[in-house]
Amino acid sequence: xxxxxxxxLLSSCLLVYCINIEDNVGQFFSSGHTNNxxxxxxxxxxxxxxxxxxxxxxxxxxxxxxxxxxxxxVLMLADDMACNHRNPKPATxxxxxxxxxxxxxxxxxxxxxxxxxxxxxxxxVLTGRLPPSxxxxxxxxxxxxSNILIYLTGHGGNGFLKFQDSEEISNVxxxxxxxxxxxxxxxxxxxxxxxxxxxxxxxxxxxxxxxMALASSQVxxxxxxxxxxxxxxxxxxxxxxxxxxEFLEDIHPASKTCMNxxxxxxxxxxxxxxPGHRTDLFLRxxxxxxxxxxxxxxxxxxxxxxxINLTSVVSHRKEEPAANGELQKEVYSYSDQLPVxxxxxx
Amino acid sequence: MGRWSHSQLSxxxxxxxxxxxxxxxxxxxxxxxxxxxxTEVERRRGQLAALSIAAVxxxxxxxxxxxxxxxxxxxxxxxxxxxxxTLQLLLxxxxxxxxxxxxxxxxxxxxxxxxxxxxxxxxxxxxxxxxYRYEIRYRTATIMEEDALKQPTASDADLSLHALSxxxxxxLVVYVIPESSSLLSEDVDVYIGQKRTAILRLGAQMRxxxxxxxxxxxxxxxxxxxxxxxxxxxxxxTAALSDRVxxxxxxxxxxxxxxxxxxxxxxxxxxxSLLNPDPKxxxxxxxxxxxxETYVQPLLTKLAPIANFSIDSQTLYYAxxxxxxxxxxxxxxxxxxxxxxxxxxxxxxxxxxxxxxxxNPVLNFLLYVPDALHSPLHILDRKKQAVHSNAFHSPxxxxxxxxNVNDVYGxxxxxxxxxxxxxxxxxxxxxxxxxxxxxxxxxxxxxxxVVASCSSTGLADWELDRLMWSRSVENVATATTTxxxxxxxxxxxxxxxxxxxxxxxxxxxxxxxxxxxxxxEAGNLGFALQYSKEAILASERAFFDPSxxxxxxxxxxxxxxxxxxxxxxxxxxxxxxxxxxxxxxRQKRREKQAKKx
Numbered sequence: 001x002x003x004x005x006x007x008x009l010l011s012s013c014l015l016v017y018c019i020n021i022e023d024n025v026g027q028f029f030s031s032g033h034t035n036n037x038x039x040x041x042x043x044x045x046x047x048x049x050x051x052x053x054x055x056x057x058x059x060x061x062x063x064x065x066x067x068x069x070x071x072x073x074v075l076m077l078a079d080d081m082a083c084n085h086r087n088p089k090p091a092t093x094x095x096x097x098x099x100x101x102x103x104x105x106x107x108x109x110x111x112x113x114x115x116x117x118x119x120x121x122x123x124x125v126l127t128g129r130l131p132p133s134x135x136x137x138x139x140x141x142x143x144x145x146s147n148i149l150i151y152l153t154g155h156g157g158n159g160f161l162k163f164q165d166s167e168e169i170s171n172v173x174x175x176x177x178x179x180x181x182x183x184x185x186x187x188x189x190x191x192x193x194x195x196x197x198x199x200x201x202x203x204x205x206x207x208x209x210x211x212m213a214l215a216s217s218q219v220x221x222x223x224x225x226x227x228x229x230x231x232x233x234x235x236x237x238x239x240x241x242x243x244x245x246e247f248l249e250d251i252h253p254a255s256k257t258c259m260n261x262x263x264x265x266x267x268x269x270x271x272x273x274x275p276g277h278r279t280d281l282f283l284r285x286x287x288x289x290x291x292x293x294x295x296x297x298x299x300x301x302x303x304x305x306x307x308i309n310l311t312s313v314v315s316h317r318k319e320e321p322a323a324n325g326e327l328q329k330e331v332y333s334y335s336d337q338l339p340v341x342x343x344x345x346x
Numbered sequence: 347m348g349r350w351s352h353s354q355l356s357x358x359x360x361x362x363x364x365x366x367x368x369x370x371x372x373x374x375x376x377x378x379x380x381x382x383x384x385t386e387v388e389r390r391r392g393q394l395a396a397l398s399i400a401a402v403x404x405x406x407x408x409x410x411x412x413x414x415x416x417x418x419x420x421x422x423x424x425x426x427x428x429x430x431x432t433l434q435l436l437l438x439x440x441x442x443x444x445x446x447x448x449x450x451x452x453x454x455x456x457x458x459x460x461x462x463x464x465x466x467x468x469x470x471x472x473x474x475x476x477x478y479r480y481e482i483r484y485r486t487a488t489i490m491e492e493d494a495l496k497q498p499t500a501s502d503a504d505l506s507l508h509a510l511s512x513x514x515x516x517x518l519v520v521y522v523i524p525e526s527s528s529l530l531s532e533d534v535d536v537y538i539g540q541k542r543t544a545i546l547r548l549g550a551q552m553r554x555x556x557x558x559x560x561x562x563x564x565x566x567x568x569x570x571x572x573x574x575x576x577x578x579x580x581x582x583x584t585a586a587l588s589d590r591v592x593x594x595x596x597x598x599x600x601x602x603x604x605x606x607x608x609x610x611x612x613x614x615x616x617x618x619s620l621l622n623p624d625p626k627x628x629x630x631x632x633x634x635x636x637x638x639e640t641y642v643q644p645l646l647t648k649l650a651p652i653a654n655f656s657i658d659s660q661t662l663y664y665a666x667x668x669x670x671x672x673x674x675x676x677x678x679x680x681x682x683x684x685x686x687x688x689x690x691x692x693x694x695x696x697x698x699x700x701x702x703x704x705x706n707p708v709l710n711f712l713l714y715v716p717d718a719l720h721s722p723l724h725i726l727d728r729k730k731q732a733v734h735s736n737a738f739h740s741p742x743x744x745x746x747x748x749x750n751v752n753d754v755y756g757x758x759x760x761x762x763x764x765x766x767x768x769x770x771x772x773x774x775x776x777x778x779x780x781x782x783x784x785x786x787x788x789x790x791x792x793x794x795x796v797v798a799s800c801s802s803t804g805l806a807d808w809e810l811d812r813l814m815w816s817r818s819v820e821n822v823a824t825a826t827t828t829x830x831x832x833x834x835x836x837x838x839x840x841x842x843x844x845x846x847x848x849x850x851x852x853x854x855x856x857x858x859x860x861x862x863x864x865x866x867e868a869g870n871l872g873f874a875l876q877y878s879k880e881a882i883l884a885s886e887r888a889f890f891d892p893s894x895x896x897x898x899x900x901x902x903x904x905x906x907x908x909x910x911x912x913x914x915x916x917x918x919x920x921x922x923x924x925x926x927x928x929x930x931x932r933q934k935r936r937e938k939q940a941k942k943x
Contacts (some may be wrong), residue, residue, distance in 0.1 A: 032605070034741045034742045068692075069695045069696040120895065124892070124895060129894060136704070141707075143742070144588070144609070183831040185589060253689055297692055298689070299743065300741055303727050304733070304745060305733075307774040307775040308777045309774060310777070312640060312802055
C-alpha cells in the first residue's frame with residue numbers, strides 16, 4: 001500500500017517535472033538547431049534530362065513553402081530547360097502531366113547556373129573554400145547549429161554521380177567533404193537525399209556523425225522516371241521525387257510528422273526500385289526527428305522579458321537653417337536607368 | 347690418319363698441299379674461334395649496354411621523375427600543432443579584497459597585507475584540461491576609500507569608488523564592510539557595481555572574537571560566488587569550449603544559453619528594420635540615425651575589443667506578419683500567443699535582404715507597427731499574460747518588437763496619421779535583446795545579491811569581462827581544432843599542394859595561439875583576447891584557402907593506370923636483359939664449379 005502510494009507520488013512528481021521542463025525550455029532540445037539550410041543540386045543538362053530539373057525545382061518549391069528563405073538555399077541547376085529551343089511552353093518547367101504545376105515560376109533564385117554546376121563548385125560550397133570574391137548568396141554560411149538538407153539528382157552509377165556529362169563525383173569525395181564539414185562544425189545535422197540510379201552507393205562511405213541519408217534505389221537498381229507528357233515530349237519527374245513531393249504536400253510548417261514516415265515514401269510497388277536509407281550515423285532516434293527539422297525552418301522563439309531603461313535624450317542632429325531661414329531639404333532622385341533621351345533623339 | 351697418307355702420297359708434289367690443308371683446317375679452326383671470340387665480345391657488349399641503360403634509368407631517371415612529379419609542400423610546424431591537440435588552459439584572475447574599518451581588529455590589520463593563490467583543476471575530457479588560478483590580495487582600505495564607503499547608498503558608494511581608481515580588465519576588487527554597516531539593506535549581502543567592484547558585507551557570525559584565519563575561511567565561499575558571477579564560472583568556460591568538446595545534453599539551461607548567443611566572429615552586421623504594413627493609415631517617422639548614435643553606439647564602442655559592428659537600417663512597406671492574430675475580447679485587443687510566434691519570422695525574412703559583401707553573421711531587429719485593423723496587438727507568453735516589452739527574439743537571428751500606436755490618434759483622425767516613434771522605449775528593448783544575442787548572460791543572481799542597474803551604455807564592465815573571458819577561450823578552442831584538423835587533412839592527402847601563404851598563416855596562427863595561452867596564464871585579459879582573435883583569423887584563412895581543395899587527390903589505382911602504359915614498354919626489355927645477364931652469370935658460375943670438380 002505504502003509502496004503503491006510512493007510510486008504514485010514519484011510518477012506524478014516526474015510528470016510535473018516533465019511538464020515544467022516543457023514549459024521552460026520548450027522545443028529547444030528536440031533538435032538543437034537554430035537555422036536551416038538547403039543545398040539542391042541538379043547535375044544534368046540537356047533537354048532530355050528535363051525531369052532532373054523538374055525534380056530539383058519541385059523540392060525547391062516545397063522547401064520554400066515550408067519556410068526556408070532564398071538566402072538560405074543554394075540552388076545549382078543547369079537552368080537550360082525554361083528557355084530551351086525545344087520547350088513548347090517557354091519560361092515554364094512543369095512537374096506534373098497536363099501541365100498542372102509550373103515549378104519555375106517568377107521568383108526562382110538560381111545560385112549556380114549553367115556551366116557553374118561543377119564538382120569543384122559543389123565541393124567548394126560544401127567545405128566553404130570559396131574565393132573571397134564570392135557573394136553571400138553563393139555561400140553556405142552554416143554554423144554548428146544549422147540543419148542542412150542536401151538533395152542531389154541526375155545520372156549516377158555504382159559509387160559515382162555524373163556532373164553535366166563531363167565529370168563525376170565519387171562517394172569517397174563526398175564522404176570526405178562531409179567529414180571536412182564536421183571538422184569545422186559546419187552543420188548540426190545533415191539530411192542527404194539522392195535520386196539517381198544506384199543511389200544507395202553514394203551514402204555507403206559516410207563516416208561523420210549526425211548524417212542521415214535517403215536514396216531512391218539500391219546498388220544494381222535503376223531509378224525510373226514517372227510519366228512522360230505528350231505535349232512537352234519528355235518525362236517530367238522521377239518516381240521517387242514525385243512520391244516524395246506528394247508526401248511533402250501534406251506537411252505544413254507546424255506539422256509533427258517524423259522521419260520514419262519519410263522512409264516509407266515510395267515503396268517498391270510504386271517506385272519499382274527499392275528506396276534505401278541510412279541512419280546509423282545519426283545520434284537521435286529517427287522516430288523523434290520531425291520532417292520540418294530539415295525541410296522547413298521553424299524558428300525557436302523566446303519572449304524578451306526585460307528591457308533597459310534608457311534615460312538619455314536623443315540628440316537630434318541640428319539641421320542648419322539656410323540663409324533665408326527655411327530648412328534646407330535634401331532632394332533625392334533616381335539615377336538614370338536608361339539613357340532614354342539619348343535613345344529617342346538618335 | 348687418312349690425311350697423313352694423302353699427304354705422303356703427294357709428297358713429291360710438294361709440301362704445299364699439306365700445308366694448305368693444314369692452314370685450311372687451321373683457318374676453319376680459327377674462324378670458328380674468331381666466331382666464338384666475336385660472339386663473346388658481342389655478348390659482353392650487349393650485357394654492358396643493358397647494364398648501362400639500367401644504370402641510367404635507375405640513377406638518373408628515377409630521381410628525375412620523382413623530383414618533377416613532387417608536389418610543393420611548404421614546411422608546417424607540425425610538432426607544435428600536435429602539442430595543441432591536448433589543450434591545457436590556465437586562466438588566472440587577480441582579486442583584491444579590501445577590508446574597511448570595523449572588519450578587522452588593529453593587530454590583524456598589521457598581518458593583513460598578504461597574497462593567497464588558489465588553484466582549481468578540472469578535466470573536461472581526455473584532450474582538454476582547465477585550471478583556474480585566483481590570486482587574492484588582501485589589504486586594508488585607504489582613507490579615501492573609507493570616505494567613499496560612507497556614502498548613504500551603495501550605488502553612490504560605487505560611483506565614488508570608481509572615481510578613485512581604474513581597474514584593468516580581468517581584475518576585481520571586493521570591499522568588505524562590517525555587519526553593522528547600513529550601506530546595504532537588510533537582506534542584501536553583496537552589491538555588485540557597474541564597474542569591476544563589489545561590496546560584501548560580513549555575516550553575523552563574524553562579530554565576536556575571531557581569528558584572521560576564521561575570517562578568511564568565512565569570506566572564501568562568498569568571494570568564490572562573486573567571482574563566478576563577475577568573472578567566469580566553470581559552466582561558462584565549458585560552454586565556450588563547445589567546439590572542442592561535444593557536451594552531452596546535461597544542464598538544459600546551459601544548452602539554451604549556448605544556442606542563443608552568436609558564435610565568436612570578427613564582425614557582426616546589425617540591421618534595424620521598420621515594418622509598416624499599413625502606410626495608408628500610418629505615416630511613421632523614426633529617427634533611427636540619432637537613436638543609434640545615442641543609444642546603440644556607446645554599447646558597440648564598449649564591445650569594440652570583441653568584434654566590429656556595422657549597422658544599417660531600412661523601412662519595409664506592406665510587410666505583413668505571417669500569422670493572423672486573434673481578437674481577445676477580455677483584453678479588447680488582438681493577441682499573438684507564444685506558439686504562433688515561431689511562424690512569424692519566415693515570411694518576413696524573405697524580404698529583409700542582407701549585405702552581399704560580407705559573410706559576417708547578421709542580427710536583425712524588426713519594429714512592427716500593426717495595421718489599423720489589427721491594433722492594438724499584444725504578445726502573450728505561455729501563461730497567457732501580456733508581455734511587458736511586447737517583444738520576442740529568436741536565437742542567433744535577432745528580435746521583433748510590436749509597437750502599438752492606436753492610442754496616439756482617435757477614430758476621427760485624418761488618415762494617414764503622422765506618428766513619431768519613441769525611440770528610447772524601442773531601443774531599450776532592442777538593446778536588451780542585443781545583449782542576450784551577444785552572450786551577455788542575464789541569469790538571475792544568487793539570493794542575497796543585488797546587481798546595479800545597467801549604466802547608460804547598457805553593459806557593465808564586469809559583464810564585458812565575462813564576455814571577454816568566454817570569447818578568448820572560445821577563440822583559442824576553435825583555433826586549435828581548426829589547426830589540428832588542417833594538419834591532419836594535409837597529412838592524410840599527400841598530394842595537396844601547400845603554398846607558402848598557407849604555411850605562413852599556419853605559423854602565425856600557431857604563434858598567436860601560444861601567445862594567447864601565455865597571456866591567459868598571466869592574467870592579461872585584453873592581450874589574450876587580441877591574440878586569440880588574431881589566431882582565429884589566421885587559422886580560418888588557412889583552413890578556408892581556396893587552393894586546398896582535394897580534387898587533386900588521385901587514388902592509388904588511378905596512379906597505376908596512368909603510369910603503366912608509359913613505363914611498362916620501356917622497362918620490360920631492360921628487365922628481361924637484366925634477367926638474362928643474371929642467368930648467364932649463374933650458369934657460368936655453375937660451369938666453373940663443375941670444372942673445378
